[in-house]
Amino acid sequence: MAVAGLSVDWIKNWEKYGKAEVLQLCRNLTESKNYEEDVTMQAVQQVVYEVAYHVIRGNLKQEQAASVLGDIMELRDDMCSILADVFCILDIETNCLEDKVRRDHFTQLVLACLYFISDTLLKERLDPETLESLGLIKQSMQFNQKSVKIKTKLL
Numbered sequence: 001m002a003v004a005g006l007s008v009d010w011i012k013n014w015e016k017y018g019k020a021e022v023l024q025l026c027r028n029l030t031e032s033k034n035y036e037e038d039v040t041m042q043a044v045q046q047v048v049y050e051v052a053y054h055v056i057r058g059n060l061k062q063e064q065a066a067s068v069l070g071d072i073m074e075l076r077d078d079m080c081s082i083l084a085d086v087f088c089i090l091d092i093e094t095n096c097l098e099d100k101v102r103r104d105h106f107t108q109l110v111l112a113c114l115y116f117i118s119d120t121l122l123k124e125r126l127d128p129e130t131l132e133s134l135g136l137i138k139q140s141m142q143f144n145q146k147s148v149k150i151k152t153k154l155l
Contacts, residue, residue, distance in 0.1 A: 006050045011059050019068050022051060030075045041082065048072065049086045056094060056105045066112035073116050080117050087113075088125040095127065107133055 010018035029044050051068060054060040073079045087110055094106045110122070111134060119136050128147075131137045 006047065006054070011054055014060060014064055019064065022047065022068055023071050026072050026075060041078075044072075044079075045082050045086060048083060049089065052086055052090055052106075052109060055109045056090065056102045058101070058105060062105065062109040062112045065109060069113055070116050080121060083113065083117055084121045084125045087117075087122065091126050091130050095130075110134055 006022065007018075010021050012018070026044055026047055029040050029047070032040055048069065051060070051065050055062050055065045069083060073083065090106055094103045097103070107130070110126075110130075114134075122134075122136060123131060126134075128137065132139065
C-alpha cells in the first residue's frame with residue numbers, strides 16, 4: 001500500500017482543513033483491515049514523517065504539527081514508538097545536513113512534543129548531542145560513557 005504524500009494544499013490550509021485531513025488519513029490507516037499490520041504502520045509512519053519534515057523545512061509551525069501529532073498518538077498504543085522512530089531518522093538527517101535553521105526547527109518540534117512522548121523513549125533513539133541540546137541529559141560525553149559501561153556489562 002503506497003500512501004500519497006501530504007497534499008501541499010493541506011499544508012497551506014492547515015487551520016481550515018489540512019489538520020483534519022491528516023488526522024482522518026491516519027485514522028483511516030489505523031482502522032483499515034484491508035492491509036497487513038506492518039504495511040499500515042509504515043504508511044502511518046510516512047505521514048508522521050512528512051508532517052515533521054514540513055516543520056523542518058519551515059512550511060508548518062511546530063505548534064501546529066505538535067497538535068496533530070498529539071492527536072495521532074491517541075489512535076494507537078504504539079504510536080509513541082513510531083514517533084520516536086521518526087524523530088530518530090530526522091535526527092540523523094538534520095545532523096547530516098549541517099543546516100542550523102533546519103536543525104533548530106527539528107529540536108523545537110521535539111521540545112513541543114515532549115508532553116506526549118517519554119524522555120526515556122527519546123533517550124533510547126536520539127543522538128546524545130541532541131539529547132543534551134534538548135536538556136534531557138546534562139553531558140553527552142558522560143552519557144556515552146555510562147551507555148558503554150551498561151552495554152559492556154550486558155555482554
